[in-house]
Amino acid sequence: QMRAIAVTAEKGAMTVIEDAIKQLDVPAAAPKNIELTIYLIVGTDAESGVGIPVPKDLESVVAQLKGVFPFKNYRQADLIEVRTRTGERVGTVSDGGTVNGLGAGTVRTILNIRAAGLAPDGSTVRLDNMEAAIHWPSIDQTLSLSASVDVKEGQKVVVGRIGVAHDQALFLVLTAHVVQ
Numbered sequence: 001q002m003r004a005i006a007v008t009a010e011k012g013a014m015t016v017i018e019d020a021i022k023q024l025d026v027p028a029a030a031p032k033n034i035e036l037t038i039y040l041i042v043g044t045d046a047e048s049g050v051g052i053p054v055p056k057d058l059e060s061v062v063a064q065l066k067g068v069f070p071f072k073n074y075r076q077a078d079l080i081e082v083r084t085r086t087g088e089r090v091g092t093v094s095d096g097g098t099v100n101g102l103g104a105g106t107v108r109t110i111l112n113i114r115a116a117g118l119a120p121d122g123s124t125v126r127l128d129n130m131e132a133a134i135h136w137p138s139i140d141q142t143l144s145l146s147a148s149v150d151v152k153e154g155q156k157v158v159v160g161r162i163g164v165a166h167d168q169a170l171f172l173v174l175t176a177h178v179v180q
Helices: 011-024 056-068
Strands: 033-044 073-085 090-099 105-118 124-136 141-152 157-165 168-179
Touching (some): 033 056, 033 105, 033 124, 056 073, 056 157, 056 168, 073 105, 124 168, 141 157
Antiparallel strands (some): 033 073, 073 090
16 A cells, blocks of 8 residues: 555666656556436337436437437436546446336436546546446336447437337437546
8 A cells, every 4th residue: 555665776776776666656647527427218109208308408319319219209217417537436326217108107227337437538438337227116127238338528429229118218328528
């Protein structure tokens, strides 16, 4: 824990060792704060929408989803906002989402990320081993999604699709921001 070394050497060798230590002993970059916003979006063929309306800033994402997955309705089932630091593990649980068409009840979203980091360019956030599990207590069903993701700061990324039924699917959408 002290991160100290002790060296015994001849005077000439000691100078070379001291120079090498000065080159190698540089402080690591300070950890950066990263804000993650994770949206759980439900696509369904039901006439009435489930959940709450999709936020305005996700309308372009939903338009692209409609081009690939032509569900009649897209609604937000859950929203998770997390603040972490580079190199740290993320683990959170949200009990706030309601999906009426999927067992008429509240969903529990469990999110774990092994580590959040930054690419060398400083504007790409890396999420290693992200796992999302969505559980419906009312019907005792859990669906999950695992992925490692690189996302440009501020970009909206559809991480994946989880099939629920032939006429329903869940989409995990995330954005990331580096906070100074």
